[in-house]
Amino acid sequence: MRKRLVLACLLLMVSGLSGCANNDAAQNKNDNVIYVYNWGEYIDPEILTMFTEETGIEVVYDEYETNEIMYPKIKAGAVKYDLVCPSDYMIKKMIDNDLLEEINFDNVPNYVNIGEDYWDQAVSYDPDNRYSVPYVWGTVGILYNKTMVKEKVDSWAILWDPKYKDEILMQDSVRDAFMVAEKYLGYSMNTTDEDELQEAKELLQQQKSLVQAYVIDQVRDKMIGNEAAIGVIYSGEAIFTQRENPDLDYAIPKEGTALWMDSWVIPKGARHKENAEKFINYLCRPDIACLNFEYITYSTPNMPARDLIEDEDIRNSPIAFPDLSKYNLEVQVSLGEEADRHLSDLWREVKSY
């Protein structure tokens, strides 16, 4: 009896192996693909179709909700992605951990369309501009409903105003939540000073009884649906929400906020590196970048694309393209594994408070 069992196991394994072999063959036949891993709702799906029609390269597209969810998947290499779009501090962490491939800019001639300022900004996480190509950028600020908030909104203080109990939507991501508290206290958003962190944590704990919910992407839908009066949101979502609900407005707090940038990077060992570079190049084409901006409404660093925006109000919108010199802006940097873990622990203390 036991022999038969072993035989059955062997048979299963062999059939499994041959199955794998078949799969590989199938993949080789159609190797003209690219595996893209991007933020949720972060590209006009039409562009993916257009890219495939133009180049014959098939796009396999996956989405994530936070940098922290994306990182372990790339690190473990469970799925071989060819192109990922992380934020500044996460790119630094990936470079430090040797997870990224240098981009061959000969294959990305359209990189010249990205404004000089943005390459300079990228230096803070990609010192020689070798690993990343800026995709979108923006600020973090306060989205508020003008029918519910009558006062002038220009400070993070409003998020601690008891008047707005149960009307506040807070960001449910460690770095952004702490950024708000740290900036309100007048500290750097990259602080690792224990006293400052504790103070920020206590401030967030005080805020908890006023907060309606901790959410990420849902801020947008809840604000559009008049569920809350105030929400912490990325500037790119602000224009979209205003289109859907004209009562909403966006403010950059005077205490300062995060200036962030999401860039395309190629993970180490990507199997379709040239295709990935073609895709980046395609996205850097002014007409494509403009089309994409109209859809996702996140600020584009592509200068010619910005000039192509038809709606003058949007082209000169202080939300999408603010005068950066007017605000106290800071770029988030990677704090290192130890500090990241400590911050996560503090964040859980806030959430369980």
Add this chain to the structure above:
Amino acid sequence: MTLSASPYILWSAGFIIIPLCLVIYYAFTDASGAFSFDNVADIISYVNIKALMLSIAFSFGATLICLIIAYPLALILSTVVSSNSSILSLLFILPMWMNSLLRTYAWQNILERKGVINGILSALSLPPLYIINKPPAILLGMVYDFLPFMILPVYNSVSRIDKDLINAAKDLGAGYRETFFRVIWPLSLPGVISGITMVFVPSLTTFVISDILGGGKILLIGNVIEQLFTQDSDWNAGAGLSVVLMVFIVISMIITSKYDREDIR
């Protein structure tokens, strides 16, 4: 061991035993792979203990409410004519045909401040109901999601009780109350026990319901574990707490099964 059992052995080896070993391996090692007890010992931190206690409290509540709703329903179902009872029980199973995540999101829309319920209440000029992002919403989500797991086993055991036994009890002079407590309840206990386990365990481990209906304001042990895995990518700490949670589940199952056996005797 027969050949016909081999697929099941392969299945349980591949999808139960090996993953379980992996969880235990991660739980008792640190990031470098050396033996460590820290991950499991982490449970005694204030945040984790609070999350675990909250989870246990919510699970108790949800299980109790499910039992209170399901038991009378099972009794009623067992007394109606068989063709009608299958339609009735189908009605309670029907929601399970839909993904539980979708159903939970539906509750979010129903309970929201500008949601369906408050729309109706305000149309009737009644005061609004604000339970979204508060403990009652989580409890409601748990009860709604897991109620069928209580109804089915209880209904099964109640409907299998020989009617002659009930008639005999009545013939011998037992009133309704006595018939219930001395005949029906003891005979239905196996179903009740498995119902309790099937509601208690998923309630104890859930993180989706507390996330969606709790607005991220109530941290259950499931949420802590989920965050350790997805956001912190600290698999060791996550596995450590998972092992602690498994111990609690095993304890609860031992208690219930012991109670079960004693009563049958």
